[in-house]
Amino acid sequence: MQTRTLGNTGLATSAVGFGGIPIIRLGRDEAAALLRHAVERGITFFDTANRYMDSEEKMGQAFAGIRDKVVIATKTGMRGAKEALEELELSLTRLKTDYIDLYQPHQVSNPEEFATLMGPGGAMDALVKAREQGKIRHIGITSHSLEMARKLVATGLFATIQFPYNIVETEAAAELFPEALARDMGILVMKPFAGGMLDDGDLALRFLRRHPDLLVLAGCDTAEQVDQAVDVFSGDSVWTEADAAKAEGYRQELGSRFCRRCEYCQPCPQGVRITYAMMYRVVAKRMSPAKAVNFAGATMETVRECVDCGECATRCPYNLPIPEMLREYLALYDSHRQEAQ
Template sequence: MRLVPLGSTGIMVSAVGFGGIPLIRLNFEEAETVLRHAVDRGVTFFDTANRYVDSEEKMGRAFAGLRDKVVIATKTGQRSAKAAMEELELSLARLGTDYIDLYQPHQVSKPEELEALLGPGGAMEALEAARTQGKIRHIGITSHSLAMARKLVATGLFATVQFPYNIVETEAADNLFPEAKAAGMGILVMKPFAGGMLDDGGLALRFLRRDPGLLALPGCDTVEQVDLAVDIFAAEADWTEADEAKAQAYRDELGSRFCRRCEYCQPCPQGVSITYAMMYRVVAKRMSPAKAVKFAATTMESVRNCLDCGECATRCPYNLPIPEMLREHLAMFDSHKAAQ
């Protein structure tokens, strides 16, 4: 596995990293198998977050005795100094380490969040103190808002920026990535599979492999997925006309108004299965409407409980009009059901 610099941090990392969200689906033994296989294949960069249920604990157990072989990144969603320090201490305990290589305030996408983060008593005060104490080596930042991500890069306060980028979400390449590179920042790519909507993993990773300045973080929960990522990033970049045609087909299918399955919108107070209901249009196209009706019946029937309170939309980092989209998908489901 090739090693590449993580921006100007002085840290060398594997050419592809490992996203920790899918570890939630595994038990501790299964997670250890996947994580240690990744280390054996040369992956050195592992990204997780305090809010990813038990992902940190699973990494901590898997990396016992391997701390010098891995670069660990984790995150906090807290904006105050006190709460951020509490989460940092919790992450250190869960990961079984006395330092974290890259600590990132998570999902800073609104002006008021940035103000709270950087203002008096804000999380940055605690993180800078923790860096002085040696508990953090470097401070990065993550966002789902392009405009905010560019503002965060311009502050000069962060060593890395983590942002969604994939076949169908390419806007960051026009300005965010060049600005981050000019500032000497490392660029971490979240959502390489568009939240699972890109079902051709090889195609999605080959697309990212073309830019050696990006560190892709594919989420893996099997050794086969690890092998796919490693094999692609260990090879020369290869992007064919056939690949571009497939990529364009995904763009035509998904557009820009689709759910990335981040699940920030949940839970719904009325029990609506928001994430899976938001996928109905794509499921119906890939399965056929007749099969989709049977497959998604329970999910789509839960949409009838929606009171249009809009709480889910306020939590969506992509600003999707979730209630409106749920109504559209329910109408489609009902039409498919009636046609049987």
């Protein structure tokens, strides 16, 4: 397994880390077994968040007795001191630990949020005090906005930056990553599979392995996925012209206007299954019309309940025009229904 030293933190970790969202789909014992398997295969960095349902609790169960063998990162979405500290204490309890290796204000994507975070009564002062008390070892930050992420890096206040990077979303490599490295920051890569839109996990991970300064967070819910991630970041790896051509094919297919399945848009007050409906374009490209309709029919029928309130779009970190896109996909679905009859 390749290793990384996470910026100036001194934390030595595996080059691929474990993203904690997918384990919310697993039972507690099943999740604990998977996390232990990841440790046995050499993964030492585990990333979760207070809001990832019971992900923290599952990690707490899995790492009982081996806390010193893993590096744990978690997050808060709160910008105020009181609320952030409440989430920190809850995370410590759930994770069954008395310290967090890396604590990150999550999804700071506009100047107003940053001003609240840093201002009087903001979370940052509270987190610095928690670090002085030993409850936090290092403070990082995450964002989905490239412009904001660069501003966060420029402050020099954070040990790490976590940002999306994958075959399709490559903008960070030009300026954000070099700027972070110049400040000796650790770089955590989220969305390595573009929110599940890249169905060739081996290709997606080998693309990222070419960057020796990145710690890649691969979300896994099976032992096979863990093994694939470990195998890619162990031994030799070659990036071929055929790989580059396939990667370009994904870029042409997805463009920049696609859902990353972060689910910040949910829940919909009308019951629309937004996340899965937003995948219909890709589903339709990979299946016949009849199969696409059969596969996604129940989801696409919920789109008819959309009242175009726009609430989902205000919560999207990628600023996607979600209601507009849902209408497009519903029209495509309806055309496929007619074709399949």
